[in-house]
Amino acid sequence: MRKIRKEKKSCSGCRLLRVLCKLFAFLAAVYGILFTVFFFDLDGKLLFYVVEPFLVKHYDKMERRNPLDMPYDIKK
């Protein structure tokens, strides 16, 4: 019985360690990806070549009210 208990204990310890290792590996990967984005200016490149041209096209196509249609009433 004692032996079994000991084995169980060590197993749960191992599991915890494994989870911690996986978490650490995951966080390290996220950190590595973020640092790569930062160092190679990938955020800037994405915004410059993809996001800004897309938004500019959208703003150029937008229908706008023509304020010049409003009468200018200086007596009001």
Place this chain on the structure above:
Amino acid sequence: MKMPEIKLPKPSAITAKLKEAAKLFPDPRDVKLPKNGEELKKAAHDFWYGKPHEERRLGDLYVDKTGLYKHREWRGVKDTFYYFHMIWLYNYANMVADIMKFGGLGIFAKGLWRYRWMGQTYLPVLHWFDRGLEGMRGEALRASAWHYRAMVCVSINQFMNMFKADAKLHNGAHNEAWKHSMAHKETVWGGVFYPWSDQYTNIPMEMIPYFVTCHVNNHTVLNYIDAVQSLGLPGDPCPMCQAEAGLFVLDDMPDYAPFVVTTNEACDGSVASTAIQDWFLNIPLFALPQPMQFDDPLVQEHCANEIRELWKFIEEQTGAPFNWEQLKKKLEAQNELQRFEWEKWDVAAKTSSYPINGVAQALYRIYQTQYGDHYIWHDTDRRVKKILYKCVEKKIDTFPKTRHRVIAWSCAPLYYSHWCTWAYNCWGLNTIINMDSLMFDMEVRTDTLDNCVMDMARYHEWAPMRRMAVGGLHHIFELWDYMERFNCDMVMMYDQLQCKGMQGVVGLFEDEFRKRNIHAIWMPHALPDKRTVSRSEIRRIINDYMSTVMKEEPLDPTLLEFDDDMSW
């Protein structure tokens, strides 16, 4: 059944695309491996501490024309990771947090989709940091970055307040936020609204859609300048007023307040743009003039009365009474900011331990004094105070490659406010102070209402572009006193080509520079419009002066010439 024909690109086209894409990244062939122990030791030292200034070759980092980086600068382990954690990650995270705090992602997304000045400008904000902080190290990097962080926070606060109240984003409905907002021109000091600041929010109309956009992404403003010129306006009036009017022509101004306060500052160009704003806004308007010849005591009294009239107008419009206690509280908080600014000036003038670079100093100061009191200015000043005291106590030379202490005078090019970062990296020109920082050089008394209003009138008169640039000959020549006070040996003389007021004194300045034997570089520009004088043209002018007149060699020759015409 016939299968649809799929056109595959030719292999040569794919190769060409890949070659194009490869130019966005560093070329591995440029990496030189150390050949001997000595070189290995040097490489390890450079990795850990960063390269010495003269070996950085910052110009090699740029992707041609775009101003993007093949890779961001390696500043040594400590400063690179400070930049990564405390500037890049910290600011991206805090931008999201600020958006959540000031209104939420939903209304932010609506505003982004609706307004060009929002979407096109505020996403690349971290590149604005990069440009201003290039080459900075140690305490100068830290203190300058905190100034940028504060400006981002206030900007988010302002546009989120606009969006929350904007009838255009709420199907034309005038909600409670709309009823509790006050609109004004960006050149009206936010302090005149303090008595209502516990219940109402004052939001400058153009500070975010125009002023800040020019610094962050100078492409945006060109749409507004072109829009107003498309109606027949000639190209030579002040481009600031053109752009401000263009926002209304393109219907890109949120409908966020029931009334508006305007002013004639900086000049009659602002009066003209007010006429357009009055037309298109079609809401009650109060014009609060800023006198040109403000030295006359009678003029100051008149100005104080105008402020009292404004307060009556706000009471009528809001139904809320004037709150003297609230005014006192906010002014005392603002005075605290001013007192720390004087401490900063003392350190800048008398030591080489001032940790704030030229662009951070200029933008933070003009933003803070013009917008008025905000909690983030106090947070930032607390952080910067620690850094400043550390630098003074330890006698840290924050800009060790300084060859000349520069004072920048007149109105700066908004599309190239970070020229001073380039000038330090390339030539060792350290911009200590600038004209706009010195405008509101005063505390406001809060002992009695009469004293308070008289001081507020003075503060109001000392606005950007009024105190010195369009405020009379005597004040524009305060340059000589400030040069001496800040121990500067060189002047960067801004030459706003479309400012008729400043064009009128060019000859007088030329004469004085010669008479006083002062080294001055004239920097022509058209405020927000980069098409008139490009950034590379500005750099060429400085390069020519430094090499032909000063006969100096650049610290970093890769920064002499590069093409960044398409950059933000």
